[in-house]
Amino acid sequence: xxxxxxxxxxxxxxxxxxxxAVFALPGLFVFFRAAQLGGDLGSTASEVxxxxxxxVLLALSVxxxxxxxxxxxxxxxxxxxxxxxxxxxxxxxxxxxxxxFVGAAAFLTSLAPGGLLHGLxxxxxxxxxxRFRGFFPAWMVLTLFTYPYVLLPVxxxxxxxxxxxxxxxxxxxxxxxxxxxxxxLPQLRPAMLAGGLLVFLYTISxxxxxxxxxxxxxxxxxxxxxxxxxxVSFLSAxxxxxxxxxxxxxxxxxxxDQLRPDERVGRFERPAEPLGSIRLVALGFVxxxxxxxxxxxxxxxxxxxxxxxxxxxxxxxxLAVPLLxxxxxxxxxxxxxxVVVVPLAVVTIRHRxxxxxxxxxxxxxxxxxxxxxxxxxxxxxxxxTPGFSFIYQTxxxxxxxxxxHFGSQALGAAEIAVRAVPxxxxxxxxxxxxxxxxxRRQVEFxxxxxxxxxxxxxxxxxxxxxxxxxxxxxxxxxxxxSTEIWGAYEDGFYASAGTSSIVLVALSxxxxxxxxxxxx
Amino acid sequence: MNVTQINASHDAVPVLHDAxxxxxxxxxxxxxxxxxxxxxxxxxxxxxxxxxxxxTVVIGDQTVxxxxxxxxxxxxxxxxLFQDGALFPHLxxxxxxxxxxxxxxxxxxxxxxxLDLVGMGGYADRLPGTLSGGQQQRVALARALAPEPAVLxxxxxxxxxxxxxxxxxxxxxKRILADVGVTTILVTHDQDEAFSMGDRVAVMSDGIVVxxxxxSELYERPANPWVAGFVGEAxxxxxxxxxxxxxxxxxxxxxxxxxxxxxxxxxxxPEQLAVVAGSAAVIDDVExxxxxxxxxxxxxxxxxxxxxxxxxxxxEFQVGDRVDVKFVGSSVQTWPTEQAGDSD
Numbered sequence: 001x002x003x004x005x006x007x008x009x010x011x012x013x014x015x016x017x018x019x020x021a022v023f024a025l026p027g028l029f030v031f032f033r034a035a036q037l038g039g040d041l042g043s044t045a046s047e048v049x050x051x052x053x054x055x056v057l058l059a060l061s062v063x064x065x066x067x068x069x070x071x072x073x074x075x076x077x078x079x080x081x082x083x084x085x086x087x088x089x090x091x092x093x094x095x096x097x098x099x100x101f102v103g104a105a106a107f108l109t110s111l112a113p114g115g116l117l118h119g120l121x122x123x124x125x126x127x128x129x130x131r132f133r134g135f136f137p138a139w140m141v142l143t144l145f146t147y148p149y150v151l152l153p154v155x156x157x158x159x160x161x162x163x164x165x166x167x168x169x170x171x172x173x174x175x176x177x178x179x180x181x182x183x184x185l186p187q188l189r190p191a192m193l194a195g196g197l198l199v200f201l202y203t204i205s206x207x208x209x210x211x212x213x214x215x216x217x218x219x220x221x222x223x224x225x226x227x228x229x230x231x232v233s234f235l236s237a238x239x240x241x242x243x244x245x246x247x248x249x250x251x252x253x254x255x256x257d258q259l260r261p262d263e264r265v266g267r268f269e270r271p272a273e274p275l276g277s278i279r280l281v282a283l284g285f286v287x288x289x290x291x292x293x294x295x296x297x298x299x300x301x302x303x304x305x306x307x308x309x310x311x312x313x314x315x316x317x318x319l320a321v322p323l324l325x326x327x328x329x330x331x332x333x334x335x336x337x338x339v340v341v342v343p344l345a346v347v348t349i350r351h352r353x354x355x356x357x358x359x360x361x362x363x364x365x366x367x368x369x370x371x372x373x374x375x376x377x378x379x380x381x382x383x384x385t386p387g388f389s390f391i392y393q394t395x396x397x398x399x400x401x402x403x404x405h406f407g408s409q410a411l412g413a414a415e416i417a418v419r420a421v422p423x424x425x426x427x428x429x430x431x432x433x434x435x436x437x438x439x440r441r442q443v444e445f446x447x448x449x450x451x452x453x454x455x456x457x458x459x460x461x462x463x464x465x466x467x468x469x470x471x472x473x474x475x476x477x478x479x480x481x482s483t484e485i486w487g488a489y490e491d492g493f494y495a496s497a498g499t500s501s502i503v504l505v506a507l508s509x510x511x512x513x514x515x516x517x518x519x520x
Numbered sequence: 521m522n523v524t525q526i527n528a529s530h531d532a533v534p535v536l537h538d539a540x541x542x543x544x545x546x547x548x549x550x551x552x553x554x555x556x557x558x559x560x561x562x563x564x565x566x567x568x569x570x571x572x573x574x575x576t577v578v579i580g581d582q583t584v585x586x587x588x589x590x591x592x593x594x595x596x597x598x599x600x601l602f603q604d605g606a607l608f609p610h611l612x613x614x615x616x617x618x619x620x621x622x623x624x625x626x627x628x629x630x631x632x633x634x635l636d637l638v639g640m641g642g643y644a645d646r647l648p649g650t651l652s653g654g655q656q657q658r659v660a661l662a663r664a665l666a667p668e669p670a671v672l673x674x675x676x677x678x679x680x681x682x683x684x685x686x687x688x689x690x691x692x693x694k695r696i697l698a699d700v701g702v703t704t705i706l707v708t709h710d711q712d713e714a715f716s717m718g719d720r721v722a723v724m725s726d727g728i729v730v731x732x733x734x735x736s737e738l739y740e741r742p743a744n745p746w747v748a749g750f751v752g753e754a755x756x757x758x759x760x761x762x763x764x765x766x767x768x769x770x771x772x773x774x775x776x777x778x779x780x781x782x783x784x785x786x787x788x789x790p791e792q793l794a795v796v797a798g799s800a801a802v803i804d805d806v807e808x809x810x811x812x813x814x815x816x817x818x819x820x821x822x823x824x825x826x827x828x829x830x831x832x833x834x835x836e837f838q839v840g841d842r843v844d845v846k847f848v849g850s851s852v853q854t855w856p857t858e859q860a861g862d863s864d
Contacts, residue, residue, distance in 0.1 A: 167600070172664075
């Protein structure tokens with residue numbers, strides 16, 4: 001470090017300050033507007049107490065069930081002798097590819113007259129539920145599509161856990177269950193906590209599913225009141241940010257250093273734990289999860305889609321423009337996000353700059369701030385700042401919102417990429433050639449490329465699935481797959497919504513496979 | 521302890537073939553073999569962490585593994601020291617030691633006694649992550665010994681340590697185990713470690729226990745040329761055996777034991793040879809070690825034969841010097857040439 005620490009170039013520091021400021025802008029603007037409420041605060045607050053409670057209740061419930069479900073499934077697919085566990089390992093991660101609003105829409109259209117589940121229930125002589133709204137549907141749908149956020153880190157941890165820990169506990173007199181409880185679970189806690197935190201943040205940020213399922217959380221309130229009652233909107237936005245900050249701080253304090261993941265890796269491919277008599281029960285359980293979270297939604301979307309294509313109501317050609325638009329904004333956002341955060345990663349890691357650390361926190365925080373809050377803030381900031389109103393409903397503002405929202409994913413990957421070029425390698429490059437450009441091109445960039453590519457890919461994936469910011473900020477007449485699905489569903493064109501959803505899910509699945517599954 | 525005719529496999533690939541060993545009460549048995557020979561699997565079968573396909577394991581008077589019997593590892597009264605220590609990272613040193621003492625009276629006293637025994641009394645409240653590798657292994661040893669196991673199993677416990685530290689920890693562990701007097705099996709691929717720690721050594725190869733004996737028996741009377749080479753440097757040269765002596769390039773040597781006359785392979789350890797100024801051979805290489813030196817010597821009228829390794833306390837020759845090779849040992853081990861060829 002000593003060779004590079006002195007003399008951080010000014011432009012890097014300046015860049016870090018600017019990036020930090022831009023990423024902090026939406027949050028600060030929301031606080032600023034909420035502070036202006038003044039005397040109205042009391043009456044406004046009474047309107048958001050209910051939604052706040054519902055947001056917290058839903059996020060805690062989904063967080064708890066997704067953590068339990070994800071951990072159980074991870075153990076089954078990694079450690080047990082579940083039949084076909086390689087296949088399950090892949091299948092059970094796939095619900096990740098559903099944006100929550102597509103998942104919710106799949107259930108709703110499936111239960112609507114003409115839908116798959118509706119027909120199925122009728123065919124056995126039962127009355128299909130007339131409404132699928134409120135807490136329980138929202139809880140169920142969000143759990144089904146978020147548990148992979150827990151399954152992935154817990155499965156990775158389970159795979160890396162040295163077999164000697166559990167075996168040591170066995171030899172010291174613990175039963176199988178006793179060893180799991182006293183040794184394995186404490187080792188999984190950080191991964192469970194990290195995954196559960198993601199699910200919690202995802203749930204309080206979620207707009208699409210709660211909007212479709214009619215559960216009045218803070219995000220839904222923001223969407224409903226953004227034009228009519230801005231005080232309520234901004235107070236709700238403030239509460240969402242505080243909620244995200246509070247839960248992140250709690251997770252940080254609950255996972256102190258002693259629970260830092262143990263990085264040692266086991267030597268043996270461990271023998272699988274025999275499930276014995278509950279093997280069939282376990283198989284039924286994972287099958288049920290896959291059926292409800294993956295097969296049923298896909299089939300539901302497909303039936304509507306095929307019906308629409310068959311009778312000519314849906315024209316695949318009409319999807320070309322939204323698809324291209326989606327790809328376009330996704331790619332621009334991905335490249336821009338990486339370009340913006342790489343200098344920041346360099347300055348935090350190589351120069352250990354304090355200024356840059358503050359900026360990094362601002363960038364990381366962007367992930368916890370719900371997309372609808374970022375969008376709300378940018379809309380009113382642009383409209384109310386003299387000289388900036390021209391930017392409202394233009395590409396730059398939409399892309400800016402995306403970059404702020406998803407920049408943290410690029411930053412995480414960029415930090416890994418910068419660490420992939422250790423000082424010794426840069427120093428030996430320096431001894432071999434004086435050309436800085438040559439070193440960058442032949443040494444540093446090739447080493448950083450995998451990290452940067454995965455960062456860009458994650459941003460691309462998130463952007464493609466994004467809904468609320470796109471709804472609020474997209475230029476008029478600019479259709480992406482998300483807004484197309486949303487519009488079609490709202491207008492009752494289930495066939496069209498189904499077809500666009502299939503395309504979006506396929507695109508998202510392709511990206512997920514390339515980024516997450518291929519490596520894991 | 522009796523381990524009889526164990527067969528075991530990993531994912532249907534057999535790794536142990538009728539492996540058998542006997543360990544006397546209070547004895548330290550070293551299981552020595554190259555990596556992949558099945559020694560760790562045998563240890564895990566004894567601990568109950570791996571199910572054998574067939575065979576019997578008897579600890580004391582309790583049969584823990586046999587056709588139709590499988591005692592769970594937690595009921596075997598076996599202690600185990602893993603390669604990486606396997607301390608539970610979320611528990612302190614004392615909590616780790618106490619882990620196996622659940623429900624016992626005076627567990628607290630026993631815990632501090634065990635930590636004192638391994639010289640870690642001052643580290644009771646430290647988390648494993650804050651201890652050095654050697655300290656972690658000491659705590660792991662205290663943890664394994666605390667429940668007074670009938671057998672202690674050591675799975676390459678020193679291989680993760682630095683070379684300098686390894687010898688020190690090894691000595692300490694040997695002293696502690698001698699004090700405690702627990703029956704022990706040590707798995708290692710390091711011949712130095714096996715010889716310095718083990719009262720007896722069992723050499724394994726390809727899932728079979730090839731030979732069992734004291735270190736000196738193994739070194740001086742190896743069962744076959746492979747064992748000879750595995751437990752130390754071996755010069756294997758051709759000779760003609762006449763019933764008492766073998767004629768070789770370094771003279772007529774007295775043969776231990778008996779066998780059919782004819783062509784034989786002769787085992788000569790490097791310290792059984794010496795070089796003096798002469799003409800029949802030439803020094804190809806010199807490795808100087810301080811306490812002794814090793815020469816690579818090529819006998820001139822035997823082209824195509826491997827060079828001989830010679831170890832002497834004096835290092836008076838240089839590369840290129842002309843010398844004669846003399847046998848300075850008492851007797852040698854031989855194998856009929858065909859048999860030696862088969863076992864390669």
